Amino acid sequence: MLPRVLISADRSGSGKTLVTAGIMKALSKRMRVSGFKTGPDYIDTGYHRIATGKPSINLDLFMMGEDGVLKSLVKYSRGSDISIIEGVMGLYDGHGIEYSTYRLSQVTRTPIILILDCSSMGATAAALIHGLKNFGNADIRGVIFNKIASESHYSYCKEKVVDAKVLGYIPRINFSVPSRHLGLFTVETYNKAMEAVEEMSKQVESFVDLDEIVDIANTASDIDVNLEEEVPSSKKGIVAVAYDSAFSFYYQENLDIIGKSYAIKLFSPIRNEKVDEADLIYLGGGYPELFPKELSESHSTINWIKRSAYAGIPIIAECGGLMYLSSYIKTKDGKFHMAGVYDMGISMNKLTLGYRVVDVLEDIPLGRAGDVIRGHEFHASSPDYVNEKRFTLKHRNGKGIEDGLDGVRVNNAIGSYLHVHLAGLRLSL
Numbered sequence: 370m371l372p373r374v375l376i377s378a379d380r381s382g383s384g385k386t387l388v389t390a391g392i393m394k395a396l397s398k399r400m401r402v403s404g405f406k407t408g409p410d411y412i413d414t415g416y417h418r419i420a421t422g423k424p425s426i427n428l429d430l431f432m433m434g435e436d437g438v439l440k441s442l443v444k445y446s447r448g449s450d451i452s453i454i455e456g457v458m459g460l461y462d463g464h465g466i467e468y469s470t471y472r473l474s475q476v477t478r479t480p481i482i483l484i485l486d487c488s489s490m491g492a493t494a495a496a497l498i499h500g501l502k503n504f505g506n507a508d509i510r511g512v513i514f515n516k517i518a519s520e521s522h523y524s525y526c527k528e529k530v531v532d533a534k535v536l537g538y539i540p541r542i543n544f545s546v547p548s549r550h551l552g553l554f555t556v557e558t559y560n561k562a563m564e565a566v567e568e569m570s571k572q573v574e575s576f577v578d579l580d581e582i583v584d585i586a587n588t589a590s591d592i593d594v595n596l597e598e599e600v601p602s603s604k605k606g607i608v609a610v611a612y613d614s615a616f617s618f619y620y621q622e623n624l625d626i627i628g629k630s631y632a633i634k635l636f637s638p639i640r641n642e643k644v645d646e647a648d649l650i651y652l653g654g655g656y657p658e659l660f661p662k663e664l665s666e667s668h669s670t671i672n673w674i675k676r677s678a679y680a681g682i683p684i685i686a687e688c689g690g691l692m693y694l695s696s697y698i699k700t701k702d703g704k705f706h707m708a709g710v711y712d713m714g715i716s717m718n719k720l721t722l723g724y725r726v727v728d729v730l731e732d733i734p735l736g737r738a739g740d741v742i743r744g745h746e747f748h749a750s751s752p753d754y755v756n757e758k759r760f761t762l763k764h765r766n767g768k769g770i771e772d773g774l775d776g777v778r779v780n781n782a783i784g785s786y787l788h789v790h791l792a793g794l795r796l797s798l
Contacts, residue, residue: 372586375479377456377470383486384515386413389455391569393420400450407470408457409745411618415556420566424621431468431724432743432790435476439594451586464724478590480510487526488516495529502532510585514538537577557614605630606648613637618654626791639663643673649683652690661698661705671708678710684782691784712756720749725767733761744789
């Protein structure tokens with residue numbers, strides 16, 4: 370048995386993430402909960418983590434494929450009483466319906482619970498539910514109304530609903546989590562994240578039928594996949610992983626995969642930390658543009674990373690990491706010098722996001738020449754200039770660093786705007 374539900378909505382901005390975290394927190398008080406997130410998201414999983422007390426896992430059909438998604442769902446659901454999967458955007462949205470929450474529900478055979486923002490409607494909620502269910506014959510079992518003004522408003526919204534069980538509602542309350550260009554504030558940068566999740570869990574416990582959610586989860590059919598037996602292996606050395614308010618965009622499964630070969634040691638560039646004995650350095654994405662002064666003054670970290678790069682230590686720098694290894698980051702507050710491993714400068718500008726397909730041009734830790742990698746771009750910056758000539762990746766459908774080229778290389782320091790999921794890649798770490 371693998372009890373599970375998938376929480377979806379009719380659109381983005383419905384309050385799905387906070388309500389999902391509230392459900393996870395409320396259920397965690399009575400059972401073991403595993404959290405999952407549909408699609409390429411680093412932010413919502415943080416709210417899941419503080420709700421359940423353990424990492425949340427991404428399930429991305431584009432990057433992982435159907436088999437990869439099923440294996441990760443089963444693997445990371447082990448030892449739990451229920452798994453809660455949060456959807457992405459609206460039920461049928463994504464990179465086409467093929468990579469939507471709806472499709473994930475089909476692949477994983479997971480029943481759906483809708484979150485509907487009813488702040489500006491009443492009986493129309495029934496029509497929305499009917500349309501969402503019948504458009505693709507979606508397995509919608511329940512609905513929770515969000516932002517309900519009163520009991521009479523709740524009655525008005527639910528009286529015509531016939532396509533799903535109404536599980537309760539969330540009152541219109543006076544708090545919300547702020548957003549920036551990539552989504553909600555990360556839990557690393559928002560000091561009231563735990564407070565928000567706690568408050569939402571109280572609302573869920575008061576107004577939502579948690580027993581019915583568990584009953585729906587228990588109707589999910591078994592998933593038959595063959596998981597490879599994990600054989601403990603000796604560690605190759607130490608991987609230094611940048612983690613703080615500037616660098617927090619990591620898929621937990623990526624860290625678990627790297628952790629099979631390396632002992633992980635976290636360090637904070639903001640706090641000017643270093644790991645002198647590192648055999649591999651991983652600089653993930655995040656919001657370095659919010660901390661340019663602190664990063665420009667992280668001289669110990671910068672000097673260590675430059676020494677490592679020039680000594681040939683492998684470095685993986687994704688997006689925010691690429692920015693940190695560049696010559697400077699220019700924001701509205703000025704130009705701030707960075708590590709200077711790459712002869713290129715970065716400015717903040719409009720948002721670029723979407724799934725990407727790239728060809729590997731030469732052997733790198735993430736693949737071999739001729740391999741094709743699926744990933745995504747997710748950034749609000751671009752180079753002012755690029756004097757580097759050696760690139761290891763070529764986008765088929767994305768911007769990359771310059772003219773579709775990505776994966777700039779200096780010795781074994783590889784930086785790119787491409788975010789990847791390591792499951793299924795031919796790694797040489």
